Amino acid sequence: MTRAQANIPSSPLGRKITSYMSLTDEEKNFLNDLERNVTRHGSRSDLLQQGERYGCVRVMRKGWAIRHKALPDGRRQVVNFVLPGDIIGFYCNLFETADHGVTTLTPAEVANFQPERIIELFKLFPRLAAALAWSGAKEEAIIAERLLSVGRRTALERTAHLIVELLRRLSIVGLVEEGRFTLPVTQEILADALGLSIVHINRTLRRLRDIGLIDLAGQQITVHDVKQLASVGQFDELYLHLIQAPKQLEHALDTKSDRKRAGD
Amino acid sequence: MTRAQANIPSSPLGRKITSYMSLTDEEKNFLNDLERNVTRHGSRSDLLQQGERYGCVRVMRKGWAIRHKALPDGRRQVVNFVLPGDIIGFYCNLFETADHGVTTLTPAEVANFQPERIIELFKLFPRLAAALAWSGAKEEAIIAERLLSVGRRTALERTAHLIVELLRRLSIVGLVEEGRFTLPVTQEILADALGLSIVHINRTLRRLRDIGLIDLAGQQITVHDVKQLASVGQFDELYLHLIQAPKQLEHALDTKSDRKRAGD
DNA sequence: GACCCCCATTAACCTATGTTATAGATGGTT
DNA sequence: AACCATCTATAACATAGGTTAATGGGGGTC
Structure with a gap:
């Protein structure tokens, strides 16, 4: 040890x-x-x-x-x-x-x-x-x-939202570089994740590319403007907090319950 | 005590x-x-x-x-x-x-x-x-x-599924009598639960009534044939198991880890 | 008993998304 | 280099479900 x-x-x-x-x-x-x-x-x-x-x-x-x-x-x-x-x-x-x-x-x-x-x-x-x-x-x-x-979200919103979510989660683990990350995923899987048909996911990705919000090159995806993409996806800041760390967890474990325990 | x-x-x-x-x-x-x-x-x-x-x-x-x-x-x-x-x-x-x-x-x-x-x-x-x-x-x-x-489920399937789910969960708490229970819910809330519009939930409930699978009287809902409703909703038996009790939980807690603990 | 508000119900119409079909990339295998 | 399997990409068409609007019922409340 x-x-x-x-x-x-x-x-x-x-x-x-x-x-x-x-x-x-x-x-x-x-x-x-x-x-x-x-x-x-x-x-x-x-x-x-x-x-x-x-x-x-x-x-x-x-x-x-x-x-x-x-x-x-x-x-x-x-x-x-x-x-x-x-x-x-x-x-x-x-x-x-x-x-x-x-x-x-x-x-x-x-x-x-x-x-x-x-x-x-x-x-x-x-x-x-x-x-x-x-x-x-x-x-x-x-x-x-x-x-x-x-x-409740439209296809475009859903797709934008998922991309932002993955971006956030992957950055925590250090797998995003300048808005670019690997998306080892077929359009069929994206469709199954978002409750869409494979054809419509294709249309939607095309729209996101046309708008200039993302770039797709093979499995590399680049997000140019996270804020804008997040706003298209109605990405909720509250939900963001959840992905981050709970400041109070350690505190609670160390302080509060020891106090209680002592009182027992 | x-x-x-x-x-x-x-x-x-x-x-x-x-x-x-x-x-x-x-x-x-x-x-x-x-x-x-x-x-x-x-x-x-x-x-x-x-x-x-x-x-x-x-x-x-x-x-x-x-x-x-x-x-x-x-x-x-x-x-x-x-x-x-x-x-x-x-x-x-x-x-x-x-x-x-x-x-x-x-x-x-x-x-x-x-x-x-x-x-x-x-x-x-x-x-x-x-x-x-x-x-x-x-x-x-x-x-x-x-x-x-x-x-992935159609409106009819979704609705049937939800009704079966609620029936199951409520029976565990003893709130179902002969397939009948209280559903204190507006159609707007059902719609929001199932990702449908309020109009379409109405249409769908009507269809379920017309088929003769359910009866609605105010907030009382009666399910005539759970099996048939479950099959319309593609209700998964596996998922059913989850709602029931885990036989191994107690066993695991009492046996296995005490053994481990003793070995420490 | 008249007024309201909320809710269920239906009809008519509309659109976002699904389906089917086809063609072209891509990449691995022999 | 030809072959095959997957995957992407689009077009043309179909439909499940959304939207708008109008009607009527039920239960409060003044």
């Missing part, structure tokens, strides 16, 4: 949590240990199939994936994009079977661990438990925002 | 958790104590406004509410229905401001407690923490399923 090593969490998960809450060496070691078992997967491979029994909890270390649900007749909805540092099936392991599938979009590096370790974590490291809970709440907020998109 | 009292949790939350996991007296007492501070609200009153700072965590004891998000120009999406026993803003309290509003649809009875008590709960009762985490995951699953509805 070297101090120097422990202070630089090698796990993307640890790095993500560290960005909004400082961790003790013990906590960092636990996280690093969690992610010890890393597997590699090709592009377009299923990490989890809808209807399958949940196996282990996974953390995306490198690459992209999608969470998706399908109807019996094949219609499909992409629920969310899984980006580096994201957790897959954290709580869901408590369910009997998966109600959604997870499929990689690129070659991916994934850390795997047994769900029991989550329970262990809940018992031994309440601060980590709360941090992960927060992370789960964030995921829910993202899905709810997408529901608003699909339910 | 009377044993007899503790065994019958008076809190709907406690009752809900008890339905899938047995609780110790200490845990029950903690939950009962959480819900000590009950407030009453009229119909159509805001329990939380979008953009507002989160105040306290709430548990719906009686009545219905909706979680909703709005766009600047007034378009609105109902994210979920809050039914008796549901928690409002559990994890979200870790956020700076609410990204959604919560409004009652009926007179309501709500229990309130400070977010610090959640942290307390995480530190003192890991089993409860896991149970609540599971509850949060269930909520996410419901929202994801609605996303699938709005993104």
